[in-house]
Amino acid sequence: MSAGFLLIHARPGRVWSFALSWLLFAAGIGAYLWVSHARHLDNPEDRVTPTLTQMAKGMYGAVMRSAEEDEPTADDAGFRTRLTHSMLWKDTCASGRRFFYALALLIPAVILGLHMGLFPYVGQFFLRFVLFFDKIIALSLLPILFIAFGIDELSKVMLIVIGVTPTIILDTFNLTRGVPGEQVVKAFTLGAGDFDVAYRVVLRQIAPRVLNSIRLNLKAVMLFLFAGEMIASTDGLAYRIALLRRHMGMDVIIPYVLWVALLLFLVDFGMRLLNRTLHPWFEEA
Amino acid sequence: MAMPLIQIESVFVAYGNPPRAVLAGIDLEIEEGSFVCLLGQTGCGKSTLLRLVLGSERPLRGRILIDGREHHQPDSTRGYVPQRYALFPDRTVLDNITFGPEVSEFGLAGRLRPAFYRRRKELRDEAFHYLRRIGLRESDASKYPHQLSGGMQQRVAIAQALINRPRILLMDEAFSALDSGTRREMQSLVRELWKSTGTTLLFVTHNIDEALRLGTRVVVLAREAPELGSRIAMDLAVPDPCAQEDIPSLMDRLERVSCPAEAGGTVTLSV
Ligand SMILES: Nc1ncnc2c1ncn2[C@@H]1O[C@H](COP(=O)(O)OP(=O)(O)OP(=O)(O)O)[C@@H](O)[C@H]1O
Ligand SMILES: [Mg+2]
Numbered sequence: 119m120s121a122g123f124l125l126i127h128a129r130p131g132r133v134w135s136f137a138l139s140w141l142l143f144a145a146g147i148g149a150y151l152w153v154s155h156a157r158h159l160d161n162p163e164d165r166v167t168p169t170l171t172q173m174a175k176g177m178y179g180a181v182m183r184s185a186e187e188d189e190p191t192a193d194d195a196g197f198r199t200r201l202t203h204s205m206l207w208k209d210t211c212a213s214g215r216r217f218f219y220a221l222a223l224l225i226p227a228v229i230l231g232l233h234m235g236l237f238p239y240v241g242q243f244f245l246r247f248v249l250f251f252d253k254i255i256a257l258s259l260l261p262i263l264f265i266a267f268g269i270d271e272l273s274k275v276m277l278i279v280i281g282v283t284p285t286i287i288l289d290t291f292n293l294t295r296g297v298p299g300e301q302v303v304k305a306f307t308l309g310a311g312d313f314d315v316a317y318r319v320v321l322r323q324i325a326p327r328v329l330n331s332i333r334l335n336l337k338a339v340m341l342f343l344f345a346g347e348m349i350a351s352t353d354g355l356a357y358r359i360a361l362l363r364r365h366m367g368m369d370v371i372i373p374y375v376l377w378v379a380l381l382l383f384l385v386d387f388g389m390r391l392l393n394r395t396l397h398p399w400f401e402e403a
Numbered sequence: 404m405a406m407p408l409i410q411i412e413s414v415f416v417a418y419g420n421p422p423r424a425v426l427a428g429i430d431l432e433i434e435e436g437s438f439v440c441l442l443g444q445t446g447c448g449k450s451t452l453l454r455l456v457l458g459s460e461r462p463l464r465g466r467i468l469i470d471g472r473e474h475h476q477p478d479s480t481r482g483y484v485p486q487r488y489a490l491f492p493d494r495t496v497l498d499n500i501t502f503g504p505e506v507s508e509f510g511l512a513g514r515l516r517p518a519f520y521r522r523r524k525e526l527r528d529e530a531f532h533y534l535r536r537i538g539l540r541e542s543d544a545s546k547y548p549h550q551l552s553g554g555m556q557q558r559v560a561i562a563q564a565l566i567n568r569p570r571i572l573l574m575d576e577a578f579s580a581l582d583s584g585t586r587r588e589m590q591s592l593v594r595e596l597w598k599s600t601g602t603t604l605l606f607v608t609h610n611i612d613e614a615l616r617l618g619t620r621v622v623v624l625a626r627e628a629p630e631l632g633s634r635i636a637m638d639l640a641v642p643d644p645c646a647q648e649d650i651p652s653l654m655d656r657l658e659r660v661s662c663p664a665e666a667g668g669t670v671t672l673s674v
Contacts, residue, residue: 300485303459306477308567311505317511322493399493399547 168369174186176369180206187352206377212353213343214381216271220278220339221332227283228328229291235294236302236316248287256281257345264350274346281342282335289331293324326400329393333386339384406471407432408603409456409571414465415632416451421475425451427632429465431622435570438597438604440618441656442611447624447633449607450486453573456605457481462618469571479507482602483567486576489560490548496559497544501565533562554585558592565596575607590617609655615641615650623660636660 130138154167168176182293184191185205201207234241234248256277263280267273297320305319347356355378393400419426422620433439441449454460455467458474458481466473468481477483490499504526504617513539534544537558548556557577564572574593578586594617597604608614614621618641625636637660639653 154594201638238671281578298488299459300483300488301491302479303454303457304483304485304489305491305506306459307479307481307569308503308563309479309482311506311510313511314506318506323491325493399549401549 165366165368168372172369173373176367177206177373180370180373181203184208185353185358206374209353209358210377210381211354212351212357213347214354216274216278216343216347216354217339219271219275220282222344223275223279224283224286224332227286231287231290232316232324234287235291236320237312239289244287245291248284248291251280252284252288254280256342260345260349269350274343274351277346278339278342282338285335285338286328286331290328292322293327293331294320297323326393326397329389333384333389336382336386340378358366408435408470408673409433409605410468410471411452411456412465412468414452414462414467415457416448416460417632424631424632426455426462426624427634429624429633429635431635431638433603433605433614435603436601438617438619439606440614440621440629441605441607441624442609442614443620443624444626445609447626449624452624453483453605453607453666456573457483457572465598479485479503479567480570482564482567482572482573484557484560484564484572484577486579489577490556490563493549495547496534496539496551497527497530499548499559500533500563500566501526503563504529508559508566529566533566536596537562538588547548553580554582554589557581557589561589561593562595565600565602569602570599571603571605573605573607576612577606579609584624586613593617611654612650614657615653621657623657625660629632 150167151170154164154169155163157167158169181204182200183205184203185208188203188208191200191203195203230244234244259280260277263273267276301319301323302315305315310319312334343354344356347354348360351357355374357369359374362368363373405621409432411429411433414426414429415424416426425569426643441452443449447667451460455462456469457477458467459477473567474480491502494502501523505519505523508522509516531541531544534541539558543551543555551559557580561574561577577593578589581589590613593606595603606614606617608617621637621639621641622635623632623637623639626633637657640654641656
């Protein structure tokens with residue numbers, strides 16, 4: 119170790135890097151188990167820090183049994199039917215559906231941002247309004263949305279859309295503006311028309327960055343989704359978490375939280391993979 | 404005599420607030436088939452003049468006629484090789500070269516027709532022909548621009564502009580980032596392509612030697628005083644081919660007009 123430990127020029131080996139990167143995970147899990155164990159020694163009925171077996175049991179129930187508000191599945195039903203009628207399945211589908219609706223509604227946002235950046239009249243028409251809209255705190259609109267759209271799916275999807283689209287529009291707008299003017303002029307000199315330039319030159323170039331921007335905003339999408347579900351919903355992952363809080367159902371809440379994190383990670387990872395395969399020319403992905 | 408291909412009539416351009424003149428009263432007529440090199444100090448408005456001819460910018464006063472008509476936006480009669488961002492980074496070399504014909508023959512929905520794919524095969528063959536002509540290997544065809552060296556990128560950019568057979572080709576300091584060896588190669592390539600295609604070339608450069616080697620005509624832009632816009636300080640017809648022994652004297656003359664302050668010896672030092 120010529121360059122000292124913890125200094126800028128230190129070069130940790132493979133084993134060290136691996137061990138260090140997992141250390142905090144191990145410490146967190148260890149601390150939890152220790153606290154949980156201590157509390158259970160104190161009070162065997164403790165519900166705040168369920169043990170691993172309790173969580174596994176709670177999760178097994180969530181995966182294998184239907185939600186309280188539904189018809190219970192027959193005990194002799196097959197694994198598949200039980201899984202597809204289970205609480206976790208139902209909640210994941212409900213949240214996932216809203217999530218993907220919201221993602222689909224980001225596509226028009228990207229198109230709008232692109233046009234605003236390229237066509238001066240479109241830009242003038244929308245820019246000020248979108249800038250204004252961007253400053254509105256979407257959550258403060260929640261009551262208005264519930265009054266205007268009712269408390270069903272539409273208001274929840276609208277909450278996500280209102281919360282996230284201005285960011286995506288403005289980001290796409292800026293990315294579009296960032297494309298060097300030479301590229302646009304050049305495309306015209308090669309015989310391209312306005313829409314060729316928009317879709318074949320500019321959109322293709324900004325696509326990987328737009329995708330990255332959407333990836334960064336996934337968290338915001340989830341945030342608005344959870345807010346909507348916690349306040350007014352009859353299913354969904356956040357609804358379940360809010361509901362179980364009333365019963366102090368930590369044995370299910372903790373696995374649910376981890377499950378949501380895993381799902382989000384997988385979506386993000388999938389988009390990264392997609393970005394890499396679709397845009398091999400893009401280096402900084 | 405036939406009408407000149409490009410007519411620049413008392414063009415005036417100013418930028419900024421308060422406006423500062425960049426070009427003040429440029430008059431220039433360019434015949435079809437000529438190779439015009441545009442010289443001048445940095446910031447004297449050479450790129451601006453190219454942008455005016457392209458039509459991506461309009462003059463404050465005066466007008467620019469191409470074939471007797473004004474053009475308000477760039478189109479395929481004028482090819483362009485910019486100094487930077489010359490290639491589409493998201494397309495391979497081959498797709499960069501075929502982009503022009505593809506996009507001018509087929510609209511956005513045209514890609515859905517089978518004719519597009521037949522035509523694309525032909526275009527690819529033609530692109531390979533150009534690729535060999537600019538001295539790239541076939542294996543370079545599937546590379547992306549960032550995988551090429553600067554010189555290779557410039558070559559591809561030239562091929563990309565030439566495959567469309569523009570009547571006018573505008574090149575903005577296309578070789579300024581190249582080493583002298585590659586530069587020589589590129590110069591002879593451009594010269595040869597110009598001879599064989601008959602395009603009218605408008606070539607911006609900083610390099611007087613390059614201008615004399617390449618052009619049939621050298622135009623120098625210069626400011627008479629720092630606060631004034633540039634004018635045409637010299638318009639020189641270069642004998643073709645330029646005799647080697649003439650070059651030093653011509654260079655000397657050009658140098659004197661393009662840097663009047665230094666040549667005039669009026670530089671005073673404040674103590
Ligand atoms: N869009 C613009 N807004 C304001 N000023 C500009 C703009 N474009 C060019 N200028 C100014 O106009 C002058 C000429 O610019 P131009 O790019 O034409 O110079 P150039 O002769 O090509 O220089 P170089 O040899 O360094 O490329 C410069 O002083 C520049 O600051
Ligand atoms: Mg320039």
